[in-house]
Amino acid sequence: MKKNLIYFLTCFFSLSFTVEIIAQNKDSKLNIIVIGAHPDDADNKFGGTAALFAEMGHNVKFVSVTNGDAGHFNKGGGHLAKIRRKEAEESAKRLGIKEYTVLDNHDGELLPTLDVRHQIIREIRNWNADVVLSPRPADYHPDHRYTGILVQDAAYLVIVPNVTPDTPPLEKNPVFLYLEDHFQKPYPFQPDIVIDITSTFEKKMEALSAHESQMFEWLPWTNNKLEDVPAGKNERREFMSKNWSGSITSDEREALKKWYGEKKGEAINYAESFEICEYGRQPTEEEIKELFPMLNKK
Amino acid sequence: MKNIIFFILIIACGISVNGQNEVNQPLRIIAIGAHPDDLDQQMGGTAALFSEMGHHVKFVSVTNGDAGHFNKGGGHLAKIRRAEAAEAAKRLGIDAYTVLDNHDGELLPTLTVRHQIIREIRNWNADIVITHRPVDYHPDHRYTGIIVQDAAYLVIVPNITPDTPPLKKNPVFLYLEDDFQKPYPFQPDIAVDITDVFDKKISAHDAHKSQMYEWLPWVNKQLANVPEQSDKKLEWLKENWTLPITPKVRQSLIKWYGKKKGEKILHAEAFEICEYGRQPSKKEILQLFPMLNLKE
Numbered sequence: 001m002k003k004n005l006i007y008f009l010t011c012f013f014s015l016s017f018t019v020e021i022i023a024q025n026k027d028s029k030l031n032i033i034v035i036g037a038h039p040d041d042a043d044n045k046f047g048g049t050a051a052l053f054a055e056m057g058h059n060v061k062f063v064s065v066t067n068g069d070a071g072h073f074n075k076g077g078g079h080l081a082k083i084r085r086k087e088a089e090e091s092a093k094r095l096g097i098k099e100y101t102v103l104d105n106h107d108g109e110l111l112p113t114l115d116v117r118h119q120i121i122r123e124i125r126n127w128n129a130d131v132v133l134s135p136r137p138a139d140y141h142p143d144h145r146y147t148g149i150l151v152q153d154a155a156y157l158v159i160v161p162n163v164t165p166d167t168p169p170l171e172k173n174p175v176f177l178y179l180e181d182h183f184q185k186p187y188p189f190q191p192d193i194v195i196d197i198t199s200t201f202e203k204k205m206e207a208l209s210a211h212e213s214q215m216f217e218w219l220p221w222t223n224n225k226l227e228d229v230p231a232g233k234n235e236r237r238e239f240m241s242k243n244w245s246g247s248i249t250s251d252e253r254e255a256l257k258k259w260y261g262e263k264k265g266e267a268i269n270y271a272e273s274f275e276i277c278e279y280g281r282q283p284t285e286e287e288i289k290e291l292f293p294m295l296n297k298k
Numbered sequence: 299m300k301n302i303i304f305f306i307l308i309i310a311c312g313i314s315v316n317g318q319n320e321v322n323q324p325l326r327i328i329a330i331g332a333h334p335d336d337l338d339q340q341m342g343g344t345a346a347l348f349s350e351m352g353h354h355v356k357f358v359s360v361t362n363g364d365a366g367h368f369n370k371g372g373g374h375l376a377k378i379r380r381a382e383a384a385e386a387a388k389r390l391g392i393d394a395y396t397v398l399d400n401h402d403g404e405l406l407p408t409l410t411v412r413h414q415i416i417r418e419i420r421n422w423n424a425d426i427v428i429t430h431r432p433v434d435y436h437p438d439h440r441y442t443g444i445i446v447q448d449a450a451y452l453v454i455v456p457n458i459t460p461d462t463p464p465l466k467k468n469p470v471f472l473y474l475e476d477d478f479q480k481p482y483p484f485q486p487d488i489a490v491d492i493t494d495v496f497d498k499k500i501s502a503h504d505a506h507k508s509q510m511y512e513w514l515p516w517v518n519k520q521l522a523n524v525p526e527q528s529d530k531k532l533e534w535l536k537e538n539w540t541l542p543i544t545p546k547v548r549q550s551l552i553k554w555y556g557k558k559k560g561e562k563i564l565h566a567e568a569f570e571i572c573e574y575g576r577q578p579s580k581k582e583i584l585q586l587f588p589m590l591n592l593k594e
Contacts, residue, residue, distance in 0.1 A: 070457035078459075108458045109409055140574045142448040183573050186481035222454065 020141055030058040030291065033124060034133040036179075037110065037143035038071060039064040039088040039102050040211040042136050044244070045179035047095055047204035048197025049272045051219070052294045054096035057276045061099040061127050064088065065116065068155060070107035072218045079185060081107075083130070083213050091210040109158050110143040112150050117118050120154045121164045129174045133274065133293055138183045151176065155279035175291060176280035179274045192274035194255040195295070200203060201270045205240045215240065245270065316466055318423045325353040325586060329428040329429055330446050332405065332438035333366060333475075334383040334397050335506040336360040339539065340474040341392055341428060342499035343492025347589045350495070351375045351392035356394040358418050360442050361384065365402035367508060378508050386505035390498060400404045405438040407445045414460045416450045422495065424469045426586055428569065429430065429471045446471065450574035470586060471575035475568045476545075486568035488583060489550035490590070496565045500535050510535060540565065552592050 036042035067081035092100035137148035257265030387395035432443035552560030
């Protein structure tokens with residue numbers, strides 16, 4: 001009897017232990033790190049979800065691998081990098097996230113070197129990340145593609161003590177996810193996880209608007225639409241929703257119904273999607289719900 | 299009446315925005331290959347057609363070809379190949395054939411080479427840029443594909459390679475045909491009938507003597523079979539360099555030329571639209587490849 005009881009208790013505790021180790025932290029707060037190429041990429045692809053995590057008390061950090069010092073038509077270099085670092089800080093404040101780190105690598109010149117790989121490994125380890133997000137290595141901008149490759153290259157090595165030994169390795173391999181894009185080759189983006197961001201959509205637009213040099217100057221310039229940018233605050237807010245709402249694809253709609261149920265999934269207006277990277281830990285559906293607790297609020 | 303003028307204006311605007319230049323200006327095509335003969339093989343016919351129609355074509359070889367031989371090499375071979383490329387350009391009737399001085403067999407997608415490519419595309423004020431897919435048997439081909447992909451967005455960014463002004467409009471980027479299946483097979487989005495200029499293409503091949511009659515036969519253990527006489531040589535080139543038309547390319551030819559003509563075309567070259575760079579509509583493709591409009 002006693003033996004059985006001990007056996008039972010052992011099983012029980014090891015079970016509760018497995019449940020607990022889903023997160024790196026003991027206090028069950030999740031650590032999310034988003035690694036984008038430029039200081040506004042993470043906001044654009046993850047801003048709504050980041051605000052939801054932050055509202056629930058989880059720890060979100062954005063990292064820009066480049067300092068954005070090429071993203072303008074009549075500003076550039078260190079001067080522009082300073083402006084963009086400030087914009088990133090303001091955006092982080094508006095989203096309510098903990099940190100926005102802008103690494104000092106040149107914009108438009110990112111290559112998947114060992115030096116940058118080590119920078120990324122340190123960032124992921126120091127944040128003690130449960131979830132790491134990055135672009136796919138298929139995207140229009142070479143900096144996006146190489147950011148995707150750098151994070152893939154870090155995905156296994158974050159647990160290897162002999163790699164980047166100045167920073168202790170993670171005890172558990174995080175889950176790595178890709179941010180959404182619309183490229184079809186070599187295969188189209190798969191929305192494995194889709195988050196309803198309707199309640200934080202305003203915050204996301206406010207955060208994107210913090211990147212004034214981008215949203216109201218550089219990006220309209222590249223589209224020959226500089227003259228269409230309004231001056232007033234309300235008009236700018238409208239301009240942002242018009243240009244940055246994103247559309248929900250049929251694949252995403254199906255995934256929304258899967259995660260939120262048929263009725264709610266059909267009605268959601270704004271969403272952000274993520275694809276599970278094959279490198280890093282492969283989460284079960286149960287684990288996904290623990291890593292994205294907003295999915296449990298039916 | 300007012301409506302008609304408005305309508306005409308809209309159509310005119312629609313046409314003028316396709317090339318970098320105004321309506322009825324010649325198109326500007328730049329093709330970027332790894333070695334000084336790659337482009338001749340994969341788009342020599344299309345280049346000759348563009349040139350005959352008065353459009354401006356430039357070939358760029360990213361390496362100088364200084365490794366492509368069994369008993370010649372280095373600067374000596376590079377000089378031979380540069381001269382062969384110049385002769386091939388003359389025979390195709392194209393405007394320029396630039397051979398960049400990067401070593402053959404040692405190409406890597408560095409920032410230095412990326413900047414060279416950005417300058418080439420900008421200085422040519424290109425409407426169309428054509429290159430290898432990053433999937434091919436030779437590493438120089440793959441890295442050429444990657445370098446051009448890396449340049450595809452940056453050619454419009456003024457802070458990048460700021461010694462050369464950016465393009466006002468993003469060109470259309472296309473891939474040359476290959477037969478590799480992974481991660482996905484080549485897709486012939488555009489196929490061009492080159493039957494009329496096939497002899498010109500073969501004549502351009504003939505200009506690359508160090509390759510066609512020496513190095514490539516040597517690689518294939520065919521050196522003993524290379525004919526001596528020049529007319530026999532041309533026959534031999536035709537036998538060896540007539541690319542087969544795959545079922546997918548045939549479908550594309552039928553799409554662009556109609557069933558009757560498309561089924562009969564003997565020689566063709568095909569191109570895949572790269573997802574980076576401007577995405578052309580069918581109407582824009584017809585403007586960028588005006589030879590597709592010459593219905594019989």
